[in-house]
Amino acid sequence: MDQAPAQKLTQQYNRITIGGTVIMLLLVSVLFYGQFQEQQKHHTEMLQDQLNDRLAAMDTFLAGTPLYIEQMHLLMTYYLDMAGAENNDTPLPHPGMVDHITQKDDIGFTFDNPPRRYDITRYGNLMGAGSFAERYADPLKQREILAAISLFPLLKASHEAMPHFSWSYYQSADEFVAIYPWRSTRDMIADQPDRTVGDLVRSAIALDLFQLGTPEKNRDGASYWTSAYDDPAGKGLMISHGKPVFWQDRFLGVVATDIKLNSLQHYTEELEAPSSILTIVDGQGHALSSNKGPRVYTGNPLPLRDLLPDALKPHEAEIMALDGQALFLGHLVLRRESTAAPWSMIVIIPRQALYRDMLFGFAGYLSILLGLCFFLIILYVLLQRRFLRPALALTDLIRAEAQDGHSRASDVPDIWRPWFDKVSDTFALKTVTANLPGAVFQVYRQAPRRFSFRFATQGIEQFSGVSDSNITGDADIWSQFLPDEERRRLFQELENSQAQNRPIHFETPFGRNGFRRGWIRLSANPRHDERGNTVWEGLLLDITDQKNAEWALRQSEERLRSILDASLFPIVITRESDKRIVFINDRGSILLETRKDEGTDSYGSDYWVNLEDRENMIAEITEKGLVEDYEAKLVKKNGEAFWALMSAMRMNYRDQPCVLITFNDITRRKSLEEELKELATTDSLTGVYNRRHFYQTALAEWQRALRFEQPISALMIDIDHFKRVNDQYGHSTGDAVIKTMAMICNESLRTIDVFGRIGGEEFCAILPNTNKDTAVQVAERLRKKIASAEVTRQGDAVRFTISVGVAGKRDTDGALEAMIERADHNLYQAKEQGRNQVVSG
Numbered sequence: 001m002d003q004a005p006a007q008k009l010t011q012q013y014n015r016i017t018i019g020g021t022v023i024m025l026l027l028v029s030v031l032f033y034g035q036f037q038e039q040q041k042h043h044t045e046m047l048q049d050q051l052n053d054r055l056a057a058m059d060t061f062l063a064g065t066p067l068y069i070e071q072m073h074l075l076m077t078y079y080l081d082m083a084g085a086e087n088n089d090t091p092l093p094h095p096g097m098v099d100h101i102t103q104k105d106d107i108g109f110t111f112d113n114p115p116r117r118y119d120i121t122r123y124g125n126l127m128g129a130g131s132f133a134e135r136y137a138d139p140l141k142q143r144e145i146l147a148a149i150s151l152f153p154l155l156k157a158s159h160e161a162m163p164h165f166s167w168s169y170y171q172s173a174d175e176f177v178a179i180y181p182w183r184s185t186r187d188m189i190a191d192q193p194d195r196t197v198g199d200l201v202r203s204a205i206a207l208d209l210f211q212l213g214t215p216e217k218n219r220d221g222a223s224y225w226t227s228a229y230d231d232p233a234g235k236g237l238m239i240s241h242g243k244p245v246f247w248q249d250r251f252l253g254v255v256a257t258d259i260k261l262n263s264l265q266h267y268t269e270e271l272e273a274p275s276s277i278l279t280i281v282d283g284q285g286h287a288l289s290s291n292k293g294p295r296v297y298t299g300n301p302l303p304l305r306d307l308l309p310d311a312l313k314p315h316e317a318e319i320m321a322l323d324g325q326a327l328f329l330g331h332l333v334l335r336r337e338s339t340a341a342p343w344s345m346i347v348i349i350p351r352q353a354l355y356r357d358m359l360f361g362f363a364g365y366l367s368i369l370l371g372l373c374f375f376l377i378i379l380y381v382l383l384q385r386r387f388l389r390p391a392l393a394l395t396d397l398i399r400a401e402a403q404d405g406h407s408r409a410s411d412v413p414d415i416w417r418p419w420f421d422k423v424s425d426t427f428a429l430k431t432v433t434a435n436l437p438g439a440v441f442q443v444y445r446q447a448p449r450r451f452s453f454r455f456a457t458q459g460i461e462q463f464s465g466v467s468d469s470n471i472t473g474d475a476d477i478w479s480q481f482l483p484d485e486e487r488r489r490l491f492q493e494l495e496n497s498q499a500q501n502r503p504i505h506f507e508t509p510f511g512r513n514g515f516r517r518g519w520i521r522l523s524a525n526p527r528h529d530e531r532g533n534t535v536w537e538g539l540l541l542d543i544t545d546q547k548n549a550e551w552a553l554r555q556s557e558e559r560l561r562s563i564l565d566a567s568l569f570p571i572v573i574t575r576e577s578d579k580r581i582v583f584i585n586d587r588g589s590i591l592l593e594t595r596k597d598e599g600t601d602s603y604g605s606d607y608w609v610n611l612e613d614r615e616n617m618i619a620e621i622t623e624k625g626l627v628e629d630y631e632a633k634l635v636k637k638n639g640e641a642f643w644a645l646m647s648a649m650r651m652n653y654r655d656q657p658c659v660l661i662t663f664n665d666i667t668r669r670k671s672l673e674e675e676l677k678e679l680a681t682t683d684s685l686t687g688v689y690n691r692r693h694f695y696q697t698a699l700a701e702w703q704r705a706l707r708f709e710q711p712i713s714a715l716m717i718d719i720d721h722f723k724r725v726n727d728q729y730g731h732s733t734g735d736a737v738i739k740t741m742a743m744i745c746n747e748s749l750r751t752i753d754v755f756g757r758i759g760g761e762e763f764c765a766i767l768p769n770t771n772k773d774t775a776v777q778v779a780e781r782l783r784k785k786i787a788s789a790e791v792t793r794q795g796d797a798v799r800f801t802i803s804v805g806v807a808g809k810r811d812t813d814g815a816l817e818a819m820i821e822r823a824d825h826n827l828y829q830a831k832e833q834g835r836n837q838v839v840s841g
Contacts, residue, residue, distance in 0.1 A: 017380055024376060028369055043354060044325070047347060048334060050271050051278075055336050055345045058267045058280070061164070062340035065241045065257060068158050068168075069223055072255040073243045075154055076170060078676065079147035080247045097123065097149050101132050108197030109176075112184045120182050124152050124169070127185055128176025129198030141174060144252055148178035151255075155180035164263040166235055170245070171210050172253035175201050179233075188233040203232045213244035213254035221246055225341050227284045228261060228301035237261045237301055239288065241341075261301075264289035267345075275353035279307055283342045285320060304346075312348070319346065327351070438541035443524065445498065445534055449491045453477060454535065462542070481510045490522070497526050498534045507543065518544030557654065561585075569662045576650075576657045583653065591665060594637040609633040609641050621648055621659060631666070643670040683757045685735060686742035694756025695816075698766040701754055702816040705768060705809060713775035715765040716805040716823040717745070717782070720835040722761040725800060733793045734761075737800050744785050749778075764820065772808030772840055779804040779838040787836065801836035803827055 103109045109132035111125050126149055128135070135141045148170040155168040159181065169179035175198070189195045204210060208226045212218060223243040231238045235258075242256030268278045268289045279290035286301040305316050311329045312319065319328070322335040332354055334347040439459035443451050453460070453472050478487050486508040497504040506522045524538025561583065564571050570588035574581050589595060592607060608614045613632040620627050627648045634644045646663040653660075681693035689697060705712040719725075719741055726734040738761060745763065749755055754766040767775050783802055790797040805827030807819050830839040 021376060021380070025373070028373060032369055040354070044332065047271065047276070047332075047349070048325070051334055051336055051345060051347050054267050054278070055338060058264070058345070059338055059340040061267070062338070064162055065259070066223055066340075068162070068165075068257060069241050069243050069255060071154060071158075072151060072168070072170075072257075073223075073245060074676070075151060076147055076245050076255055077247060079150040080143060080245075080252075082147075097126070098136065098145065101126060103132055104197060108201070110185045110197055111182075112186065114182070122152065122156055123182050124149075124155060124178055124180030125182050125185070126176065126178050127197050127201060128172070128174075129201050130175065135174065135176070144172060144174070144247075145176070145178075148172065148176075151178065152180055158257075164259055165257050166231070166238060166260050167233070167258040168256070170253060170255050171204060173205070173210075173214075173251060174253070175205065177201055177204060183233070191234060200232055207232070209240045209242055209256055210254055213242055215244075215251050218244055225282075225343075227282050228286050228288055230300070231258065235260065239282070239341075261288050271347065275356075276347055276349040277307060278345070278347050279304065281320070281344050281346055285316065288343065308348070309350070319348075320344075438520075438539055441524075441538065441540055443494075443536045444529075445494070449488075449495070451478070451491060451494055460540065482508060483511075486510075494536065497524075497536070501526060504536065504538075518542060519547040560653075567662070569664055571660065571662050573651075573653050573658050573660050575653075576659060582656075582658060588663075591663075592634075592636050593640075607634050607636075609635050617646070617648060618659070621650055625650055634663070642667045683742075686739055686757055688742050688746055688763075689754065689756030691756065691758045694754060694758060694764065697754045697756075698764075699816055701766055701768045702809075702819075710769050711771040711809060712819075713767045713770045713772050713806065713808045714819050714823040715767065715775060715779050715782075716807075716820070716827040717741075717763040717765065717779075717802050718827055718831070719761040720801045720803055720831075722800075725798065729793050729798055733791060733798060736791045736793070737798065740789055740791050741786055741800070741802065744789060745782055748782055748785060764823075772806060775806050775808060776838055776840050779806050783836065783838055803830035803835050804838045805830055806838060806840040 097111065097114075100114055101109050101111055102113055108127065108129045110127040111123070114120055114123060126145070136145060151170060159165050159168065167179055167181075169177050171177045185197050185200065189200055207229055209229070212224050212226060218224065221244050223241065226240045226242070228237050228239055230236070238258040238260060240256050240258045242254045244254050245252045264280055268280060268291045270291050271278055277290065277292045279292075280288045281304050282288055285304045287304050287307055288301065290302070290307055292307060304320070305313055308316060308319075309331065312331055312333075315328050319333055319335065322333060323337070325332065325334045327333070330351045332347075332349050332351060335344055337344045437459075439462075440455075440457045441453055441460065442455040444454050446452050455472065478490070482490065490506055490508065493504050493506050496502075503525045504522065508520060508522075510518060510520045519542070521541045521543045522538065523541075524536035526534050526536050529535050564573075564583065565585045567585060567587065570591045571583075571585045572581055572588050573583040584592070584594075610633060617627055617630050617632070620630075627646070630646045630648065632644060632646065633641050635641045643666045644663040645666045646661055648659055648661040651658055651660050681689060683690045702712060704710070719737060722734065722737070725737055738757075742755075742757065742763065745755055745765065749765060749767075752768055754768075756764060758764050767778060770778070783804055787799070787801050790799050792798070805823045805825065807822035807826060809819055813819050826839040830837050833839065
């Protein structure tokens with residue numbers, strides 16, 4: 001018999017097998033390389049995430065320092081103004097401290113010996129070079145000293161809130177320093193007994209901390225960070241943040257706070273990559289903190305070069321200039337810059353260590369690939385023995401039968417055609433159902449709460465452990481893969497489905513031999529067969545992956561909620577589609593004075609005073625994706641409004657676009673700003689504009705009058721015989737006279753008029769859009785009202801009068817001062833002509 005067909009089939013099979021094996025090996029190689037690259041990318045992203053998390057934590061840690069320095073600066077300038085203000089009823093903190101300053105011959109002075117009754121935690125030390133008495137005798141220097149020691153309450157409160165601060169102080173260019181917390185100068189120079197107080201103060205002035213604030217190096221008066229330096233007071237290596245203090249265009253000194261380098265150690269702890277170097281570097285290339293090398297916190301800061309591997313030392317400048325990540329001579333280097341300070345955080349890891357760490361996560365995948373290759377070899381051998389040889393024998397038989405004249409499959413007689421078609425349809429249906437996920441089944445009811453399979457595809461074996469050919473008719477088969485309780489629940493659902501003639505959808509855990517393997521979903525529709533019995537036909541699916549994904553999603557959401565609940569700031573998440581609040585953390589519910597369940601059943605707009613502010617914030621988020629430091633007024637559940645400082649960003653929460661908003665109550669800060677603004681613009685006795693603000697506002701009205709060619713006039717007003725009132729009735733009555741006169745003028749003038757106190761009993765009014773004749777009528781009306789007024793003192797009525805000088809704008813006036821000088825001249829004319837009159841000249 002000719003063997004050519006069998007040999008050709010064998011050759012063809014070998015070609016297909018070898019070709020398939022080569023293709024499979026190529027695919028395995030491509031998969032291996034792609035997975036390796038993906039693993040490397042994932043590992044690098046993990047390092048980037050860890051670096052970003054550390055940097056974000058450090059920036060949060062440092063964020064309060066510039067705000068604190070700004071508070072010190074504002075308070076220092078405020079106390080400088082207040083220390084020399086006349087009629088000031090507000091006492092400065094710690095004024096009695098200067099009575100206990102100790103003069104150490106001519107080398108300096110200190111506050112080393114406070115009285116025992118003093119709570120020393122509320123005070124700092126005041127030390128300086130030279131004579132304290134001579135310095136305190138100078139009014140300007142006395143004002144600077146009083147303002148400096150008045151900072152101590154703020155410094156105490158800030159150190160209690162931020163314990164990482166080492167020193168906070170005001171360093172004067174006049175060689176003295178007010179420093180908190182209190183520590184005696186003996187302790188500060190204990191390790192250098194030859195140094196004096198003056199040496200200590202002058203050494204501090206020589207540091208960059210002070211020099212960076214001088215006008216020569218800081219003309220704009222901006223705040224700044226220093227490089228690391230050794231503390232002259234003996235506390236080791238420090239970094240400082242400071243800001244220069246100018247008063248009346250004169251440089252006085254700097255306010256600053258120090259932070260120990262060891263407080264940064266927490267942010268350079270070991271990463272998950274144990275061979276990595278993590279360090280914080282300042283702009284001068286000094287390592288402020290690192291997880292490798294010696295932790296040096298005294299003497300000189302450690303250069304970054306000393307931490308670098310030998311191969312990277314020549315590339316130090318390139319690493320310092322890097323933005324992002326790069327490979328240098330077999331090392332992966334990542335660098336990120338801080339937003340809170342002029343520093344950067346750098347991670348360096350050798351590529352060999354990176355690959356070694358990756359292999360631990362890649363070992364499972366590599367084992368699978370090797371196992372797959374081994375499986376292909378075994379499969380080839382089995383196929384050769386199990387299928388190829390019988391197939392060749394069958395081929396020979398078919399060929400032999402064909403040569404003998406037997407019918408081929410295509411020549412099936414008509415009598416066998418129905419059987420052949422039935423078998424073909426059965427095999428076709430079995431092929432289709434075999435390729436479906438899960439198992440197709442048909443279940444019927446044998447008796448109450450007894451159900452059996454009438455039919456099932458081979459996929460049923462993965463759930464029950466019984467093949468599809470052995471599963472039919474066995475009512476106890478359910479116990480093979482369903483727990484008792486779940487089995488009873490399924491049977492009850494089937495009973496209900498039959499009674500109500502409705503589909504059934506049932507989810508349950510499954511397993512065998514008492515071990516849970518996963519979850520299944522049974523979906524079936526009931527119908528009646530030819531005998532009237534109810535049968536259910538449907539699909540049994542393995543939904544374990546879906547359940548695991550749902551569980552993982554719930555766990556992820558729970559972790560997110562736990563993290564947000566643990567946040568120190570109030571947080572809400574609102575859904576973009578309907579503005580409904582979908583999450584509010586504990587601090588948010590406390591601040592808004594609402595329960596968490598009430599908060600998540602309301603809308604974000606319910607808590608905004610002005611909805612336009614909210615729309616503006618949403619528009620900014622839509623444009624930029626992020627909003628920071630947004631100020632707006634919110635309202636609590638009880639209707640109380642408060643100012644909030646907010647940051648917001650877009651995010652997905654429960655697969656829906658949402659906005660996450662963090663906010664904090666800044667109502668007190670806003671109140672303080674308003675109070676400071678009022679102190680800066682109004683006279684403390686009368687409540688009208690002070691001299692500086694009066695001239696600023698008057699100048700704006702003067703320029704408006706020039707621009708629109710409108711008339712404008714000035715009234716200079718002075719109380720007659722005011723010294724006689726003070727001498728006869730006392731200064732308190734004199735103050736009452738000034739206040740009464742200011743109140744009458746303020747009530748009588750228009751809201752657009754500018755009125756202020758420019759001297760002791762001297763006032764000025766600017767009347768926009770008013771010519772001189774009308775201004776004379778206004779002045780005469782004021783004079784009459786004030787002449788009829790009286791101030792009561794111990795039952796006696798005190799009357800007083802005013803003299804008024806009036807002037808209007810002339811075309812020859814080059815400036816506002818020219819008009820005011822004419823009004824002032826006319827005021828003196830009124831005084832010389834007998835007082836209690838109006839003179840316009």
